[in-house]
Amino acid sequence: MKKEFTCKVVSKKMLNPDTAYLTIKCPDIANEAVPGQFVNISCSLFLKRPFGIASVDKANGTFDIGVKVVGKGTVEIAAFEEGKEIEVLGPLGNGFTFDPSKNYILVAGGTGVFPINFASQHLREKGIPFKVVEGFRNASQVVLNEPDYVLCTDAGDIGIKGTCIAGLDTLDDEFVKNSVLCCVGPLPMMKACGNWATSKEIPSFVSMEQRMGCGIGICLVCVCKLKAEANGEEFKHVRCCKEGPVFPFEEVIF
Amino acid sequence: MSSINVKVGNVELKSPLILASGTCNFGHELSEYYDLSILGGLSSKGLTIKPRQGNEGCRVAETASGMLNSVGLQNPGVDYFIDNDLDYMRSLNTGVIVNAAGHSFEDYIAMVQKLNAHKDKIDALEINLSCPNVKAGCMTLGADPVQVKQIVSLMRKETDLPLWIKLTPNVTDIKAVALAAQEGGADAVVLINTLLGMVINIKTRRPVLHNNTGGYSGPAIKPIAIRMVAECSKVLDIPIIGCGGVMSYEDVIEFMIAGASAVEIGTGSLIHPTLPVKITNDLVRYTEENNIDLKDLTGTLELW
Numbered sequence: 001m002k003k004e005f006t007c008k009v010v011s012k013k014m015l016n017p018d019t020a021y022l023t024i025k026c027p028d029i030a031n032e033a034v035p036g037q038f039v040n041i042s043c044s045l046f047l048k049r050p051f052g053i054a055s056v057d058k059a060n061g062t063f064d065i066g067v068k069v070v071g072k073g074t075v076e077i078a079a080f081e082e083g084k085e086i087e088v089l090g091p092l093g094n095g096f097t098f099d100p101s102k103n104y105i106l107v108a109g110g111t112g113v114f115p116i117n118f119a120s121q122h123l124r125e126k127g128i129p130f131k132v133v134e135g136f137r138n139a140s141q142v143v144l145n146e147p148d149y150v151l152c153t154d155a156g157d158i159g160i161k162g163t164c165i166a167g168l169d170t171l172d173d174e175f176v177k178n179s180v181l182c183c184v185g186p187l188p189m190m191k192a193c194g195n196w197a198t199s200k201e202i203p204s205f206v207s208m209e210q211r212m213g214c215g216i217g218i219c220l221v222c223v224c225k226l227k228a229e230a231n232g233e234e235f236k237h238v239r240c241c242k243e244g245p246v247f248p249f250e251e252v253i254f
Numbered sequence: 255m256s257s258i259n260v261k262v263g264n265v266e267l268k269s270p271l272i273l274a275s276g277t278c279n280f281g282h283e284l285s286e287y288y289d290l291s292i293l294g295g296l297s298s299k300g301l302t303i304k305p306r307q308g309n310e311g312c313r314v315a316e317t318a319s320g321m322l323n324s325v326g327l328q329n330p331g332v333d334y335f336i337d338n339d340l341d342y343m344r345s346l347n348t349g350v351i352v353n354a355a356g357h358s359f360e361d362y363i364a365m366v367q368k369l370n371a372h373k374d375k376i377d378a379l380e381i382n383l384s385c386p387n388v389k390a391g392c393m394t395l396g397a398d399p400v401q402v403k404q405i406v407s408l409m410r411k412e413t414d415l416p417l418w419i420k421l422t423p424n425v426t427d428i429k430a431v432a433l434a435a436q437e438g439g440a441d442a443v444v445l446i447n448t449l450l451g452m453v454i455n456i457k458t459r460r461p462v463l464h465n466n467t468g469g470y471s472g473p474a475i476k477p478i479a480i481r482m483v484a485e486c487s488k489v490l491d492i493p494i495i496g497c498g499g500v501m502s503y504e505d506v507i508e509f510m511i512a513g514a515s516a517v518e519i520g521t522g523s524l525i526h527p528t529l530p531v532k533i534t535n536d537l538v539r540y541t542e543e544n545n546i547d548l549k550d551l552t553g554t555l556e557l558w
Contacts (some may be wrong), residue, residue, distance in 0.1 A: 002286045004528050046472065047316050047525065089527070213314045213321065214524040217283040219276070220299075220325045221314035235326055237307045242283065 003028065004111075004242060009084040011060060015143040018069040020055070020078035027061030029053075029090050035119035036095025036184075036207055036246045039065065040215040042087035043076040050212050050241070052115030052184065053091060054144075066114035068141070074208075092215050093245050098123065102180050103132040105171065107164050107193050109185020110137075113144045115207060116184050131175065135189065163244040164189060168196050176200050182246075183207070187254060194249030204249040208240045217242030225253040256541035258534070260294065260549045262493045262515045263441045265377055265416050266293030267349050269537065270506060271530055271549060274497055274514075274520030275300050275380060275420070276325065280339040281346050284328040287527045292534050294516055295349025298335065300350060300382045302355050303364055305331035309387060311464025315453035320472025320499070321449050321521060324465035327355055332368050341519035344375045348361045351418070355382035357391035359405055363412060370413040379415050381406070382449030383435075384422035385467045393422045399434035406438025420444035423478055432486040432494075444495040444518065445486060446479045472521040480512050487513020487553050500528070502534035510551040 002134035010202040013199050013245055016073065029039060033053050040048035051065040067078040080086065096119055108116035113134055125128040128206040131150065136142050138155035145151055149169040151159030160166050164185070180247045181197040197204035213219035223237035226247065239242065260270045277299040278284055305496045308328025314320040322523040330338070332354070343350045354365040362381065369379055369425060376479060383396025383405070395401050402419070421428065423446040432443045448469025453462045462468070479498025486494055496514030500506060501522045509517045541548050 001288065002527075004287075004526060005523070045316060045323060046319060047314075069384045084356070087526075122443065211314050213323065214527070216287075216527055218279050218527075219314070219323065219524050220279070220308065220328050221323055223313070223328070225310075233305075 005088045020067040029057045032097040037091040040091030049073045054114035105181040108185040109135045109189040114186030135164040190193035191254045207245045269294040273487045274518035277520035291347035297351035302356040315462040320474040322468035324463045324468035353380040366412045366454040373501045381417045386450045403438040410439030414443040418442040476508045483512040513553040
């Protein structure tokens with residue numbers, strides 16, 4: 001049976017003035033979670049808030065989330081301190097699946113860096129070759145960047161000036177042609193990255209987001225549009241939280 | 255002897271707690287969290303004749319003590335449900351309530367006919383005359399006592415299954431609509447569906463919901479539901495199923511005192527999937543500690 005967990009925040013650091021990084025104790029979630037999955041975290045507001053899992057530490061039974069302040073809920077959650085007790089549901093949704101015979105191109109935009117960080121941790125542990133391309137608005141927004149990542153900023157004050165596409169174009173063709181692209185970020189960015197992958201004739205996966213209610217598939221509010229199967233309909237609505245959040249790019253209607 | 259068993263007309267339920275339509279789908283997802291056989295029943299996602307993809311864009315808005323939804327009856331259609339989900343619901347060993355919605359009298363009658371053909375697997379039909387998120391039928395129809403009486407009497411001719419009529423609170427006089435349902439031949443009324451509301455994003459000056467309005471649910475609406483149950487309890491001969499903002503066993507008891515024979519929980523499950531387990535355990539403890547039969551509480555309200 002799945003459970004509702006009461007967990008403790010075991011450490012907290014600020015990555016920049018409006019982005020917190022929390023480590024939360026929950027051995028069940030640490031053991032089960034796969035990259036691309038998310039957790040629902042309680043605060044004093046009515047609904048729980050979803051966060052992509054940023055990393056797991058199975059030995060210590062902890063997982064991490066990144067919290068970018070965007071509204072009342074994230075203001076509160078970003079202010080959680082060590083020892084804070086919270087309710088957590090998870091791991092939720094379907095994450096990425098990785099084929100050991102492939103290379104992976106991980107593309108992160110904005111808060112997409114958190115689930116992409118978990119994907120890179122997983123691929124590193126499995127010894128699967130991968131490259132990471134990160135895109136941010138400007139240098140002050142850059143978080144979880146590593147020296148071997150391809151960094152792009154709209155402002156150009158650090159890294160390549162331009163979108164993630166400019167970063168993707170720097171990748172070696174030989175690496176790209178045996179790759180699968182996994183992308184988490186804003187919709188226009190995921191659409192552009194999916195189209196880039198299609199132009200290179202490689203498969204791609206995107207992680208869809210919509211305002212969420214329950215996170216477990218019973219309220220049907222967080223739907224996105226997929227191309228319908230041959231039943232005469234133009235599209236079908238599927239739940240980001242249950243069938244997703246990760247979908248093959250070619251199935252999504254942006 | 256203490257007990258939490260209740261009866262809604264002739265329908266015997268092992269607990270007053272029923273999962274409300276639209277907050278439990280067909281039971282698959284919540285079965286991953288607990289054994290649904292502890293419940294009095296489960297009311298299916300609102301079904302329509304044809305599959306519906308529901309409304310587009312943002313479908314949820316949070317408030318201080320509740321939420322608005324504008325799902326718009328996304329469902330796989332009644333035929334798909336009968337072929338794929340009804341047997342599963344029956345296998346859960348709990349009351350099987352099938353929620354049916356429509357755009358017209360013809361839709362509702364066709365729904366009842368289709369479901370009546372599987373009446374051995376269904377404990378009650380819950381007729382949705384109250385969804386606020388579709389353009390026709392449902393709430394529009396359910397706010398008019400004349401049409402409510404007509405549609406219920408037409409459905410009554412099609413089935414012996416218990417007909418529970420889920421009513422909208424978006425009316426001036428709930429008693430008139432509930433009495434119309436009773437006169438049409440309803441076996442029970444379900445009070446209440448969601449309240450019509452709006453939330454505005456002050457930055458964009460647009461409603462948060464792309465449907466502009468949505469159905470308001472959660473603890474904020476409980477006093478309205480309690481008031482409507484209490485009002486209707488005084489004038490109806492048929493049983494009432496209470497619904498609206500249940501988050502605790504005290505809420506269930508409050509609804510029963512107001513006049514409910516059973517109580518639905520909806521938004522509470524969305525926030526805490528296992529909340530019905532806690533409420534059930536608390537109800538058992540409450541009846542044991544007080545040595546009461548829970549159903550004896552129904553309608554024990556004394557007004558000032």
